[in-house]
Amino acid sequence: MADRSDIRNIVILTGAGVSAESGIDTFRAEGGLWEQHRVEDVATPEAFARDPELVLRFYDMRREAIQTKQPNPAHEALARLDREWEGELLIVTQNVDDLHERAGARRVLHMHGTHLNAWCTACDARSPWRGTLIDRPACPECGEKALRPDVVWFGEMPYEMDRIFSALREADLFVSIGTSGAVYPAAGFVRNARDLGARTLELNLEASQGSHLFDESRHGPASVLVPEWVDEMLG
Numbered sequence: 001m002a003d004r005s006d007i008r009n010i011v012i013l014t015g016a017g018v019s020a021e022s023g024i025d026t027f028r029a030e031g032g033l034w035e036q037h038r039v040e041d042v043a044t045p046e047a048f049a050r051d052p053e054l055v056l057r058f059y060d061m062r063r064e065a066i067q068t069k070q071p072n073p074a075h076e077a078l079a080r081l082d083r084e085w086e087g088e089l090l091i092v093t094q095n096v097d098d099l100h101e102r103a104g105a106r107r108v109l110h111m112h113g114t115h116l117n118a119w120c121t122a123c124d125a126r127s128p129w130r131g132t133l134i135d136r137p138a139c140p141e142c143g144e145k146a147l148r149p150d151v152v153w154f155g156e157m158p159y160e161m162d163r164i165f166s167a168l169r170e171a172d173l174f175v176s177i178g179t180s181g182a183v184y185p186a187a188g189f190v191r192n193a194r195d196l197g198a199r200t201l202e203l204n205l206e207a208s209q210g211s212h213l214f215d216e217s218r219h220g221p222a223s224v225l226v227p228e229w230v231d232e233m234l235g
């Protein structure tokens, strides 16, 4: 960023690419998650109604896997920025892993939910969850066997949209990291941010669907680009 003296409020959007170097599959790359399971088979409420075992197995497998993964230098750098940046900052992540938090970031919003909660469709409680759901355990709050992963599927409303738009309205800088720009509403944030007057920067392995919408787009692995950018920001 050529001049950062007028930047106080930052919104950072992260996607699967920020966790790729921790060994968590992305969604749309060759060999990515959707190749092994068609998105319609696992990430819609209709799929869950049609074949709950398939969906619960898919999420149980991923919940178990993320607990064996570690934050990488991109998560660590964002956590450092969160600790040291004196202005407003919000890390809006589409990721359902907890690697931002495990790296030490605090100002994190999970717009697509989290693997580490179970959501009871009977009583609406969210309970911390590390085990499996395929065995249909009872909800710790109400005892009903009606738990599902607390993630946002296609056709469902992402979480905390009001808080995200409020942060975008105040943002001087919007940074998108490791996301393909294929899924809305997150893919539209760059336009929203621009319309609201923020500068925009993309950090991604390669050009994404929306690269042309950013003021600046840098290509390379997040574990390199993000620490470099954070160093620039913190001077």
Ligand code: BJW
Pocket (backbone or CB within 6 Å): 014, 015, 016, 017, 018, 020, 021, 026, 027, 028, 029, 032, 043, 094, 095, 096, 112, 151, 152, 153, 154, 155, 156, 157, 158, 161, 177, 178, 179, 180, 181, 182, 183, 184, 185, 203, 204, 205, 206, 208, 220, 221, 222, 223
């Ligand atoms: C690296 C890297 C490295 C790799 N370093 N980079 C038609 C038009 C427009 C919209 C719609 C439409 N039809 C339907 C819709 C809406 C729909 C949608 O967007 N569909 C699209 C398919 C078009 N959206 C929804 O239904 C959403 N809800 C909604 O819209 O509600 C109404 C609403 C209206 C108005 C306002 C608000 C709401 C809900 C979307 C839910 C998405 N859920 C999932 C699953 C979550 C649970 C789970 O994890 O299983 O979220 S889908 C999946 O995609 C997951 C991700 O968060 C999301 C985004 O994926 P992401 O993170 O971008 O991953 P990839 O793999 O696509 O990209 C990785 C990138 O990283 C690549 O670019 C790589 O190059 C890069 N990379 N290695 C840096 N080392």
